[in-house]
Amino acid sequence: MSSERILLDGEGIAEKVEALAAAIRLACGDEVPAFGGVYTRGVTLAKRVKAALKDEWSEIALGTLDVSLYRDDLDDLQSAPKLESSDIPFTLEGTRVVLFDEVIYTGRTTRAALDVLMDYGRPARVDLAVLVDRGGRELPLQPDFVGLKVETGERDYVAVRFAEDDGRDGGFLKSGLREDGN
Amino acid sequence: MAETDIKSRKDLLDIESLSLAEIEYLLKTAGPFKELFRRSVKKVPTLRGKTVLTLFYEPSTRTRTSFEVAANRLSADVTNFAVSTSAVVKGESILDTIETLQAMRTDYIVIRHGASGVPALIAKHTKASVLNAGDGFHAHPTQALLDAFTVREVFPETQKKKILIVGDILHSRVARSTSRIMRKLGMEVGVLGPGSLVPKGRPDFMNAFWNWEDALAWKPDVIYLLRVQMERQEQQFFPSLAEYHRVYGLTSERFKQVEGEGLYLMHPGPVNRGVEIVDEAMTYERCLINQQVENGIATRMAALYWLKPEEDQG
Numbered sequence: 001m002s003s004e005r006i007l008l009d010g011e012g013i014a015e016k017v018e019a020l021a022a023a024i025r026l027a028c029g030d031e032v033p034a035f036g037g038v039y040t041r042g043v044t045l046a047k048r049v050k051a052a053l054k055d056e057w058s059e060i061a062l063g064t065l066d067v068s069l070y071r072d073d074l075d076d077l078q079s080a081p082k083l084e085s086s087d088i089p090f091t092l093e094g095t096r097v098v099l100f101d102e103v104i105y106t107g108r109t110t111r112a113a114l115d116v117l118m119d120y121g122r123p124a125r126v127d128l129a130v131l132v133d134r135g136g137r138e139l140p141l142q143p144d145f146v147g148l149k150v151e152t153g154e155r156d157y158v159a160v161r162f163a164e165d166d167g168r169d170g171g172f173l174k175s176g177l178r179e180d181g182n
Numbered sequence: 183m184a185e186t187d188i189k190s191r192k193d194l195l196d197i198e199s200l201s202l203a204e205i206e207y208l209l210k211t212a213g214p215f216k217e218l219f220r221r222s223v224k225k226v227p228t229l230r231g232k233t234v235l236t237l238f239y240e241p242s243t244r245t246r247t248s249f250e251v252a253a254n255r256l257s258a259d260v261t262n263f264a265v266s267t268s269a270v271v272k273g274e275s276i277l278d279t280i281e282t283l284q285a286m287r288t289d290y291i292v293i294r295h296g297a298s299g300v301p302a303l304i305a306k307h308t309k310a311s312v313l314n315a316g317d318g319f320h321a322h323p324t325q326a327l328l329d330a331f332t333v334r335e336v337f338p339e340t341q342k343k344k345i346l347i348v349g350d351i352l353h354s355r356v357a358r359s360t361s362r363i364m365r366k367l368g369m370e371v372g373v374l375g376p377g378s379l380v381p382k383g384r385p386d387f388m389n390a391f392w393n394w395e396d397a398l399a400w401k402p403d404v405i406y407l408l409r410v411q412m413e414r415q416e417q418q419f420f421p422s423l424a425e426y427h428r429v430y431g432l433t434s435e436r437f438k439q440v441e442g443e444g445l446y447l448m449h450p451g452p453v454n455r456g457v458e459i460v461d462e463a464m465t466y467e468r469c470l471i472n473q474q475v476e477n478g479i480a481t482r483m484a485a486l487y488w489l490k491p492e493e494d495q496g
Contacts, residue, residue: 120221
């Protein structure tokens with residue numbers, strides 16, 4: 001039996017984006033960070049937070065990270081994931097970077113994203129911002145900014161959808177659906 | 183993962199057996215690999231712990247090096263099986279060599295051989311992924327892919343674009359593989375070469391021309407000059423290199439017309455200057471030969487990334 005629960009509706013997502021923006025603004029003080037979005041929806045989340053901060057920080061540099069080539073489970077896949085272009089259009093040296101991903105689960109994607117970032121340079125500091133933290137970490141990595149924290153099991157599936165990528169906004173928890181999460 | 187993923191294959195042996203979706207996938211995947219070359223760290227950890235073996239029964243420094251660079255940038259370990267110094271010259275059969283390779287538990291084998299079909303034979307008998315780097319007159323799929331990628335860079339929409347392939351069509355696996363991929367991408371293919379070097383039983387779609395005037399009047403967008411393969415010409419199909427240049431080469435005069443019309447130039451390399459192509463054409467801004475070299479690495483990375491050896495090695 002599978003069931004679906006709405007974690008966030010459109011309004012909820014907008015609220016969480018505002019909250020993330022405010023928290024990042026507070027933590028960084030006068031130091032304007034650069035943003036790095038993890039494909040696909042981490043990029044969208046980074047853009048949303050950037051838009052929310054446009055009055056205070058008009059000049060946030062935004063990069064994109066595709067972690068496919070850095071995944072630790074490529075041997076287990078039947079197909080090679082479609083690649084997007086990683087693009088860091090700013091100097092990392094001496095820069096504080098906020099990484100964005102829409103959901104954090106095992107932490108393996110974050111590990112891969114950090115490795116991508118390090119191959120571009122040596123940032124001054126890296127923070128992690130997520131819209132949903134669903135627990136279940138398999139690596140010692142924790143987000144610095146969290147929109148919503150929710151307890152989930154191994155057979156649950158958490159999905160965040162954005163209008164830009166999927167047609168509409170929403171966050172869902174599907175229970176008893178599959179063994180691998182997000 | 184996304185539903186647009188294309189299932190991996192074990193081997194890359196020719197263009198014929200690839201679907202259009204697979205070709206499009208490989209071309210699209212090569213793009214992000216090429217962008218890696220702009221980073222200071224050009225390497226990604228994707229094939230860490232995997233081994234790639236290059237096995238060249240015919241010499242080709244360029245293709246072998248291109249594969250080696252591609253494999254290195256994916257963090258694979260690369261070993262060159264030096265054929266001329268190995269037991270092959272002592273008469274070891276291909277199948278014995280395969281057994282040796284199998285025992286080495288290599289994950290990918292890049293092979294070039296003078297006889298058509300040898301890569302397919304090796305692929306059948308090994309769990310490793312086999313990449314055909316040219317076999318006889320048959321196929322050279324990674325060359326075709328890099329050529330297609332290069333054309334796509336200048337013409338994102340390839341439908342109805344025209345490519346003119348010039349030279350020894352009959353003995354060229356490049357002509358065979360590249361014309362095939364261009365056709366699959368919706369391009370029109372024309373060939374120009376000595377009558378003795380253009381296949382008689384060519385497919386209907388292949389427009390054949392016997393002189394440059396007619397070929398240029400066909401209004402090609404890209405001119406693809408094949409290398410005159412001195413080493414493969416045991417029989418003489420044309421009288422001399424000077425004669426070849428005069429009749430089929432891109433001479434100074436023809437180059438002026440090509441330049442005037444803004445046509446793109448390609449060549450699989452290495453170039454015989456003064457034979458296929460006049461010196462000054464090499465620095466022409468629409469000469470894509472150097473891009474082809476760079477794109478070759480990106481395309482081969484895409485191929486290695488996509489292929490998957492059979493599991494349970496050994």
